[in-house]
Amino acid sequence: MKKICFVMQSATPGTHMDYVYEMARVLHDEEKLPLTLILEKGSISVQPKWVIPQKFHLTPLRIIENFLLICSLRFTGHKTFYIHYSFLSAISAGIITKLFGGTVYYWNAGMPWQYKRPWVENLYQKLAFKMIDYLVTGAGALIPGYCDYYKILPDRVKVIPNWIDLSKINIDLSVRGDFRAELGIPESAPVLLFVQKLAKRKGAHLLPEIFDKVKKD
Template sequence: MRTESLPARSKVVYVIPHLSSEESEHFAHIPAFLAALGARMDVVALVERGTPPARLPGVRKVISTVGRSRVARLVRAFSAVRWCARTGYRTYFLRYSRFLLIVLILTYPLFRHRILLWRSGTADMVDGNRRRTLRHRWNDLFNTLLARCAHGFVTGPESMVPVMRARWRIPAHRMRLLYNDIDSDRFAPLPPDVRQEARHRLGWDDTEFVLLFVHRLSFRRGTRLLVPYLDAVRAELDRPVRLVVVGDGPDRSYLEQLGRGRADLRIMGPVPNQQLPSLYGAADCFLMPSYEEGFPRVLLEAMSTALPLVTTRAGGSADVVGPDYPFLCDVGDLPALIRMTTEVARLTSSEREALGVRMRERARERFSPQHVASMLEDIL
């Protein structure tokens, strides 16, 4: 009897810049995505920094290039690339990792691998009110040369494709679209009793309207707007208002100084990503007043927990929430941010529930790990 052999599974090395159990950055989302990707192809995870686990669901092998010195990291990285080549893994997908990108470019003549590089946003660019130093110019040139050495440049969402193409001077035929993903099982709405318990544990009163900001604390993310924004929202609403700020960055000390002695402003600092779902679930509204964005995962996190959000159209934000989302305003429009926040606060319980269901369904259907894994498989 004649039997047909199954098609060979694709192989990919997924490079992770940083991974640990206490991860506070968006790399904490990668394990759920790799589990979905591993159902479609053979995956090796190559971790550059952190304390990676020995095993990850869906991953054939976890390789760490963590070392105490650059030389040690370089040796481990070279050994990892050589092992991957010998076992048939010749396609690499990198998120932002410059170190591994350099290693792959240098070792390409030996192993002839394929490099797919993900980048989104313009956070590497110097603010318009700062002077571009020689160091800035050199980094810009060096990063551009590195990006153009990749065989494929991957970015998302849709509106960021032409932005990234122009930013890094990439030919159109080498551009690829790929979404960020969200684990909607982990980022899910809290049942009413669990939500109330979480608010009490956090010290939030039932009558308070709690605003949540989760992001890097920098000028680009709109952190200089937070205090005047909070004061204006408090003046508009006839109920107590609290702003909870989660994250770290150059503006943290600035915010802590302004918030000293204020009970309505709490700066929590960085929080491990594993602990964020309860914060989203306990809050009343998510705020993202960014001037600059790429593909903000924080919007996916808020959407998946059915938390109403107010955001600007920075970067690909409109693609994430949808252009018809009612609480989306222009970059830097503080009056609109204030007005939309008060509108969210005045939603009826049925209106709030309907909005939350709509946003959670969008997150689950459009940005699930399974759908994004399918997108990456098509790219490969």
């Protein structure tokens, strides 16, 4: 079985990074995949042996440390690299796999071509996309943007929808009537709750179609 190097850009409690770490944990503990996690910034409350946090904070030292960590894992049999958002690790893994073999999967679902960045950062970003083998994103609607701006071939894009753990969400159905009364919504009226930014990458463009289906049903 191929060894996997999974890289997280940060571990900030209470953010979506909790789910990213949980995905890595499930793959390692429950699916029994030979996975090692590099954590660029932050820390895990209970840190298992398969998690390697970066120690340095100064940027030049962090860059060198990151490259050496990924290189050391490549020489211990890790040939598959999954990078979550980090341009730094995407470039490091890209260089190492081009020299010594391997495959780099890079997660990005933020429509970065719309952000205004200094030209140096834009150059660094474009280099990261050129160094990877596959882009992994969260929605098929984002694929044309990545392909057009970063010249990525469509067959080099993988889609993995975001997921949540419903067991960790407290659902109290008894308060539905209170909310309807507070907002002036009749009991018979269908309600669709969308808790996210009104952005295409969050699926906002699908809302009109969903509303129509809710009304018909």
